[in-house]
Amino acid sequence: xxxxxxxxxxxxxxxxxxxxxxxxxxxxxxxxxxxxxxxxxxxxxxxxxxxxxxxxxxxxxxxxxxxxxxxxxxxxxxxxxxxxxxxxxxxxxxxx
Amino acid sequence: xxxxxxxxxxxxxxxxxxxxxxxxxxxxxxxxxxxxxxxxxxxxxxxxxxxxxxxxxxxxxxxxxxxxxxxxxxxxxxxxxxxxxxxxxxxxxxxxxxxxxxxxxxxxxxxxxxxxxxxxxxxxxxxxxxxxxxxxxxxxxxxxxxxxxxxxxxxxxxxxxxxxxxxxxxxxxxxxxxxxxxxxxxxxxxxxxxxxxxxxxxxxxxxxxxxxxxxxxxxxxxxxxxxxxxxxxxxxxxxxxxxxxxxxxxxxxxxxxxxxxxxxxxxxxxxxxxxxxxxxxxxxxxx
Numbered sequence: 001x002x003x004x005x006x007x008x009x010x011x012x013x014x015x016x017x018x019x020x021x022x023x024x025x026x027x028x029x030x031x032x033x034x035x036x037x038x039x040x041x042x043x044x045x046x047x048x049x050x051x052x053x054x055x056x057x058x059x060x061x062x063x064x065x066x067x068x069x070x071x072x073x074x075x076x077x078x079x080x081x082x083x084x085x086x087x088x089x090x091x092x093x094x095x096x
Numbered sequence: 097x098x099x100x101x102x103x104x105x106x107x108x109x110x111x112x113x114x115x116x117x118x119x120x121x122x123x124x125x126x127x128x129x130x131x132x133x134x135x136x137x138x139x140x141x142x143x144x145x146x147x148x149x150x151x152x153x154x155x156x157x158x159x160x161x162x163x164x165x166x167x168x169x170x171x172x173x174x175x176x177x178x179x180x181x182x183x184x185x186x187x188x189x190x191x192x193x194x195x196x197x198x199x200x201x202x203x204x205x206x207x208x209x210x211x212x213x214x215x216x217x218x219x220x221x222x223x224x225x226x227x228x229x230x231x232x233x234x235x236x237x238x239x240x241x242x243x244x245x246x247x248x249x250x251x252x253x254x255x256x257x258x259x260x261x262x263x264x265x266x267x268x269x270x271x272x273x274x275x276x277x278x279x280x281x282x283x284x285x286x287x288x289x290x291x292x293x294x295x296x297x298x299x300x301x302x303x304x305x306x307x308x309x310x311x312x313x314x315x316x317x318x319x320x321x322x323x324x325x326x327x328x329x330x331x332x333x334x335x336x337x338x339x340x341x342x343x344x345x346x347x348x349x350x351x352x353x354x355x356x357x358x359x360x361x362x363x364x365x366x367x368x369x370x371x372x373x374x375x376x377x378x379x380x381x382x383x
Contacts, residue, residue, distance in 0.1 A: 015383055017317045019351055022315060025263070041266030042285070042314040044353035049273035050307075057273070085374060088273070091356075092365075 003066050004030050018084045021045040023068050027091040043068040046085040047076045050092065097174040179196030234259070264285045264314070268298050271354050274366045276301060280373060282293050285314045296344075296355075301371035313353040315382035317346050343378050 011024035020042050029037045045064070058081070061069040079096040108114055116123055125133070139147035147153035154162055166172035174186040187235040188201035199210040205219030218226040230264075235242055240259030270276040280299035285292055292315050343358045355378065357364045 014317055020316045022353070024262075040262060042264055043269070044264040044312055044314065044316060046353070049271065049275070051273070089240060 002032055002080055003036075004033075006011050006030075009065055009067055012068055014075045017086070018046060019066065019080045019088065021072045021075060023064075034046065045072055047081045050085065050088045054085070056088075126290045169263035208322045228270040244383045258289055260287060260289055266294075266312070266314040266315075268296050270310065270366070271306035271312045272366065274303070274368060276303060276305060283314065287315065287382070290318070290382050291379060293377065293379045295375075297373070297375045300366060300369040300371060302371045303366050304370065307366055309357045309364045309366050309369055310359075311344075312379075313346075313355055316353040318381040318383045344374070344378060346378070346380050 004021070004028065006069050007027050009023055009028045011022070013022040014020070015022055019039050023042065025041045025043075026040050028035055045059055045061075048058045051077065059072070060074075061072055064072070106114055111255045127132075135151075139149075139153060141147035141155075143155035143175070144153055159333050164172050164174055172308035176189060178187050188199050191198040197212075199208075201208040201210055201215075206218045206226075208215045209217040215228050216230065218228055238257075238259055240257050242257050246256070263286045264284075266285060268281045268283045270278060278298045279301050280297055282297040283294060285294045287293075292313075294313060296311065298311055329381065334354070344355050345358055346355055355367070357374075359368075
């Protein structure tokens with residue numbers, strides 16, 4: 001009897017005007033090649049964050065799986081990133 | 097001119113078989129024959145001279161191998177009946193070479209679909225559909241359980257389809273630009289349809305960072321045509337922080353997956369939470 005565990009990004013979705021990338025990683029445990037359990041872990045990626053000069057710092061995709069990074073890179077055009085930056089700047093105005 | 101041969105019985109003088117016709121010929125029962133082909137105590141083999149236990153054994157490579165055609169209006173019906181049922185099983189169709197493969201059974205309990213010697217699906221006369229083992233698996237994205245016929249849903253309403261359920265975990269991260277790593281970062285979610293219920297536990301490191309205090313969510317908020325309808329979704333109970341209450345609130349200004357924190361003075365930054373921990377839950381709508 002062999003138990004194996006693998007993770008696969010079984011859902012990668014692009015959502016909304018700022019092209020948020022929703023990633024669902026399925027952790028699949030198999031016994032002798034037959035799936036026993038499947039659990040999900042999610043995270044969402046946005047184009048970036050602001051630095052102290054309100055410039056956009058691109059989200060670091062180096063830690064993402066290749067398929068996620070490729071989709072995010074394709075979705076986050078310069079126009080999308082600029083729209084996201086302006087959104088963050090507007091949000092910042094509301095800080096205490 | 098056709099000729100007729102009429103006899104009462106044909107009995108071979110030797111052997112067991114009687115041959116009729118030629119290699120390409122056939123035996124035809126004319127339309128005016130009201131009787132039929134009666135095999136009183138034996139089997140009929142078509143495509144085989146050795147019927148395998150069955151009364152009727154049809155073999156061949158034809159597709160379909162067996163065809164029933166109703167020539168008048170009505171259903172072409174294949175009746176499988178039991179004259180002396182055992183009080184439980186009335187009739188069934190075996191699919192495969194053994195009962196361990198698959199069977200369609202009509203029993204006192206209902207119509208059963210058996211696979212691997214177990215009843216997997218049952219439709220009793222009440223009309224319910226029972227999945228007796230395993231899960232009901234929706235194989236197509238966007239499809240699910242349609243409640244549109246249930247009052248007060250509008251008939252045919254696509255909004256009445258429950259097409260998603262999911263539970264899982266996520267790791268809340270700082271998405272406010274401070275580049276912080278939370279000391280504790282735990283998140284669980286349950287998504288029912290497009291409603292997300294999340295529980296979050298985060299602890300900020302000791303920090304003087306003044307970037308917006310913002311924590312990631314597992315799904316983006318709902319923002320149809322810029323309406324930001326998820327904005328204002330707040331935790332039912334404010335997390336604790338020294339110096340006052342905190343109101344975790346979605347403030348998407350668009351379809352982002354973030355939660356902001358407010359007190360009565362406005363939006364809070366990371367330094368307000370330095371070294372502090374929040375535990376809260378929130379329900380919001382996703383797209």
